[in-house]
Amino acid sequence: MSGRQRLGAADVDAFIVGLTLLGSGGGGEAEAYRHTLRAALGEGGIELGDPAEFGDAPVVAIGMLGGTRMLTEKLPGGQEIHRAVAALTRWTGVAPAAVMALEAAGLNGTLAAASAAQLGLPLLDADLMGRAMPRMDHTSRAVAGGPVTPFAMSEPSGQTLLVDAATPYGLERIARAFVAQSGGWAGTAMAPMPASEVVTDACLGSLGRALRLGRAHRELPSKSAPERVAAALGGQLLGVGRAADISRQPSTPFGRASITVLSGSDTGSDTRGGTRGGTGSGPVLRLEAENEYLLVLRDGVPVASCPDLICALDRRTATPIAVDSLRPGDDLIVVVLPGPPWWRASPERLRHVDPRAFGLGCDAVLLPEPSGAAQGLPA
Amino acid sequence: MTDGITLAALLDHPDWAEVELLAGPRRADPAIRGVLAVPDVLADPTGLAGQLLAVVLTAPRADWHLDALLHRADAGGAAAVLLPGTAPLQPASRELAERIGLPVLGAPDPLAAMLAATRLIHEPDRVVADLVTRTAATCADAGQGTDALVADLGRLWRRPVWLLDAAGQVVAGPDRAGPLPGNGDGPGDGTGGGLLERPLGARALGARLAAAVPPGVPGEVAAITAALGVAAESVGQRLAEQRLTVERDARLRMALLAEIAQSGGELSSGARRRAIDAGWQIEGWHVGIRIDVPGAVDPVAIRPEVLRAVATAHLRAVVVEQGSGWGAWSTFDHAPSPAQLQRHASAARRAQWLLRSSLPTSMGVGRAHHGVPGLIRTLSEAGDAARLATGRSTSGHYVHVDRMGLGQMLLAWTRTDTFLPAARSLLEPLHGQPGELLLTLTAFLDAESSLTETAAVLGVHRNTVAARISRVRELLAVDLADPDERLALHLACRSVVFHQ
Numbered sequence: 001m002s003g004r005q006r007l008g009a010a011d012v013d014a015f016i017v018g019l020t021l022l023g024s025g026g027g028g029e030a031e032a033y034r035h036t037l038r039a040a041l042g043e044g045g046i047e048l049g050d051p052a053e054f055g056d057a058p059v060v061a062i063g064m065l066g067g068t069r070m071l072t073e074k075l076p077g078g079q080e081i082h083r084a085v086a087a088l089t090r091w092t093g094v095a096p097a098a099v100m101a102l103e104a105a106g107l108n109g110t111l112a113a114a115s116a117a118q119l120g121l122p123l124l125d126a127d128l129m130g131r132a133m134p135r136m137d138h139t140s141r142a143v144a145g146g147p148v149t150p151f152a153m154s155e156p157s158g159q160t161l162l163v164d165a166a167t168p169y170g171l172e173r174i175a176r177a178f179v180a181q182s183g184g185w186a187g188t189a190m191a192p193m194p195a196s197e198v199v200t201d202a203c204l205g206s207l208g209r210a211l212r213l214g215r216a217h218r219e220l221p222s223k224s225a226p227e228r229v230a231a232a233l234g235g236q237l238l239g240v241g242r243a244a245d246i247s248r249q250p251s252t253p254f255g256r257a258s259i260t261v262l263s264g265s266d267t268g269s270d271t272r273g274g275t276r277g278g279t280g281s282g283p284v285l286r287l288e289a290e291n292e293y294l295l296v297l298r299d300g301v302p303v304a305s306c307p308d309l310i311c312a313l314d315r316r317t318a319t320p321i322a323v324d325s326l327r328p329g330d331d332l333i334v335v336v337l338p339g340p341p342w343w344r345a346s347p348e349r350l351r352h353v354d355p356r357a358f359g360l361g362c363d364a365v366l367l368p369e370p371s372g373a374a375q376g377l378p379a
Numbered sequence: 380m381t382d383g384i385t386l387a388a389l390l391d392h393p394d395w396a397e398v399e400l401l402a403g404p405r406r407a408d409p410a411i412r413g414v415l416a417v418p419d420v421l422a423d424p425t426g427l428a429g430q431l432l433a434v435v436l437t438a439p440r441a442d443w444h445l446d447a448l449l450h451r452a453d454a455g456g457a458a459a460v461l462l463p464g465t466a467p468l469q470p471a472s473r474e475l476a477e478r479i480g481l482p483v484l485g486a487p488d489p490l491a492a493m494l495a496a497t498r499l500i501h502e503p504d505r506v507v508a509d510l511v512t513r514t515a516a517t518c519a520d521a522g523q524g525t526d527a528l529v530a531d532l533g534r535l536w537r538r539p540v541w542l543l544d545a546a547g548q549v550v551a552g553p554d555r556a557g558p559l560p561g562n563g564d565g566p567g568d569g570t571g572g573g574l575l576e577r578p579l580g581a582r583a584l585g586a587r588l589a590a591a592v593p594p595g596v597p598g599e600v601a602a603i604t605a606a607l608g609v610a611a612e613s614v615g616q617r618l619a620e621q622r623l624t625v626e627r628d629a630r631l632r633m634a635l636l637a638e639i640a641q642s643g644g645e646l647s648s649g650a651r652r653r654a655i656d657a658g659w660q661i662e663g664w665h666v667g668i669r670i671d672v673p674g675a676v677d678p679v680a681i682r683p684e685v686l687r688a689v690a691t692a693h694l695r696a697v698v699v700e701q702g703s704g705w706g707a708w709s710t711f712d713h714a715p716s717p718a719q720l721q722r723h724a725s726a727a728r729r730a731q732w733l734l735r736s737s738l739p740t741s742m743g744v745g746r747a748h749h750g751v752p753g754l755i756r757t758l759s760e761a762g763d764a765a766r767l768a769t770g771r772s773t774s775g776h777y778v779h780v781d782r783m784g785l786g787q788m789l790l791a792w793t794r795t796d797t798f799l800p801a802a803r804s805l806l807e808p809l810h811g812q813p814g815e816l817l818l819t820l821t822a823f824l825d826a827e828s829s830l831t832e833t834a835a836v837l838g839v840h841r842n843t844v845a846a847r848i849s850r851v852r853e854l855l856a857v858d859l860a861d862p863d864e865r866l867a868l869h870l871a872c873r874s875v876v877f878h879q
Binding site: 244299 | 447470474
């Protein structure tokens with residue numbers, strides 16, 4: 001962490017783009033909360049706190065859970081996270097000294113920042129996923145063995161549920177059942193953890209990274225060369241082309257999609273045209289996705305996978321396109337950005353979020369270890 | 380078998396009829412040197428070079444592992460990939476296959492397709508033995524006739540099979556579009572193929588059994604070549620048997636008709652019995668038809684063509700080989716009405732017209748007569764008419780006795796090319812003599828040997844006529860009192876005068 005960062009109203013656009021990039025195609029649509037966040041930040045904005053400076057102060061991870069698309073149908077009342085935090089406080093008797101994002105990506109990152117500002121609590125520059133992940137048992141706290149309960153959920157009409165003494169996987173099932181039977185989504189607050197444990201059991205610097213990614217993205221001129229886009233975001237270009245086909249199969253809980261991206265000609269990054277002279281066109285990219293982009297194959301060879309951040313960007317504007325917004329014919333730049341370092345720190349952690357964890361039967365294909373503290377971003 | 384079989388040849392083989400090309404370039408035609416089977420798309424086999432990689436259990440099209448398998452197959456140099464089922468590939472897999480130029484096939488039964496390919500590539504001897512055995516069984520079991528056998532062979536070999544005559548015309552087998560490929564018309568890759576032929580040998584000179592087999596699968600070419608040998612023998616034997624039966628039947632018919640003709644109307648009970656056995660109705664009213672052909676044509680061999688023409692013209696008639704042609708007759712239960720006769724005549728004319736397109740036939744039709752004597756009579760009338768018809772190109776070499784009257788017919792007969800030379804030689808002595816001897820003789824005979832009448836007709840003196848007739852008697856050395864000689868002379872005169 002190169003010094004503390006402030007999140008001001010002027011940074012909202014960049015912050016949201018950065019969070020969307022961390023979403024890796026998932027994380028939910030954050031654009032609608034642009035104004036909510038701007039209003040919550042007010043003139044001064046908030047500081048992204050360093051957990052190390054908070055000693056053993058209790059920190060609560062907040063966010064939302066459920067179908068992100070549901071927010072456009074079941075509109076938020078604005079009090080969901082507040083009610084969840086209040087319920088958790090009443091149950092534990094511990095008032096949070098600070099909050100952090102459950103998931104520093106897309107909608108959840110935006111909501112966490114807005115809620116922190118509204119609650120008047122410090123927002124730590126950390127989260128429990130480091131990117132978008134689909135399930136509660138994908139939190140770093142759960143993988144590290146820490147408790148994920150008590151866990152409070154409050155859905156838009158006010159129904160509130162507190163779950164205690166559940167395993168991460170049990171919590172996931174109960175939480176899904178709750179949102180499915182109520183409003184479709186709920187504001188959540190997770191068991192308070194001492195800030196000292198946040199340092200070890202959370203992905204640090206995620207919000208700051210989102211901000212830096214967003215700013216780097218903002219600096220990109222329109223119609224930048226794909227290589228330049230990838231370099232500016234600190235990642236690697238996987239391919240450029242049109243989404244020729246999107247085949248969705250409802251075979252997994254979140255549904256699986258296979259996206260075929262065809263480039264008109266070789267992009268230069270790949271010169272292999274097949275051993276027997278095929279069509280001579282560019283490489284065939286295949287993106288396997290659930291809620292997020294999970295795996296990229298180039299000509300049948302896995303070239304990138306979760307937990308690295310696979311992003312499909314609009315060719316002209318470099319705007320990230322979510323899995324469920326992608327349409328055939330979209331002109332894309334496909335890039336991979338380094339995933340959160342927390343997950344790749346040990347094989348045990350990686351096992352929880354690699355392609356096999358999503359039933360893809362493939363080892364993780366990750367970018368080389370990022371050097372320096374900039375987490376893959378150019379200084 | 381180091382060269383293997385090209386993919387196109389395999390796809391063309393009947394054993395692979397259900398295999399489809401799901402993706403990959405059509406133009407690529409890799410040689411397949413072997414088959415490597417794996418259970419599913421997760422497999423990572425080695426030694427793929429030149430092999431057909433067959434996934435025999437499952438290959439879900441949505442699974443990205445399929446793409447990875449295609450990549451591994453391509454990297455290992457596999458010739459093609461065979462998947463279970465003919466469901467289409469997902470676009471990503473299809474595009475990948477196109478890009479790397481790897482043919483991807485689908486088969487409802489990949490195991491069977493794989494085994495068939497293995498057999499064709501590695502065990503051509505077994506393919507040969509199998510086909511020869513089954514061909515021998517088919518030859519033994521097939522139904523009557525060569526057509527049935529040729530059709531059965533076509534079904535067994537799953538290739539078009541023809542029986543060709545010496546000129547290469549199809550005698551039996553499917554209609555063919557365009558000319559047959561000549562032997563060795565294949566791409567000349569040494570695998571043979573094209574039109575495989577096998578002569579039937581001495582029993583049917585020039586005839587041969589042929590099968591169109593695309594080159595490319597040496598096993599199949601060898602198998603069908605060997606099977607052709609077995610089948611040709613059987614077809615030749617069948618042809619010989621068929622010919623024998625035909626000849627025997629023809630001989631029976633001819634003998635029976637000859638017996639009827641010589642019976643003079645009184646048939647023996649044996650002959651009557653045989654006529655019934657032959658399906659001939661000898662009672663009732665008969666209308667005879669005679670079809671003449673030049674002597675070079677074999678009436679026994681060509682009879683089927685006549686029967687075909689007769690049937691096509693809707694002419695119900697019994698056809699019997701007779702000399703250099705056929706005698707035929709239609710039988711009516713009651714005396715035929717003029718309308719019936721009219722229809723019959725039209726049908727006969729149409730049959731003649733049909734025959735004439737391939738054979739130089741001439742047809743004569745007799746009048747309706749009753750009973751066995753009537754049959755003999757109408758056939759004889761038809762015979763006379765047919766002889767006339769030979770010289771009558773303007774009527775399509777068709778003469779109907781009813782149309783001309785008997786006298787007319789006889790007279791017409793004297794004007795034929797056969798009679799005229801005889802008439803000329805008979806009257807030759809009168810040629811060049813002074814005094815219009817030929818005209819005088821003709822007028823004399825026309826006038827019933829009356830000198831006065833003749834003189835009046837010719838406008839000369841009676842004594843002149845008498846003198847000329849006596850000179851004719853001397854020159855020709857004929858006795859004009861003899862009715863036979865008179866008649867012959869009269870006809871000859873008419874004929875020669877007519878032609879002058």
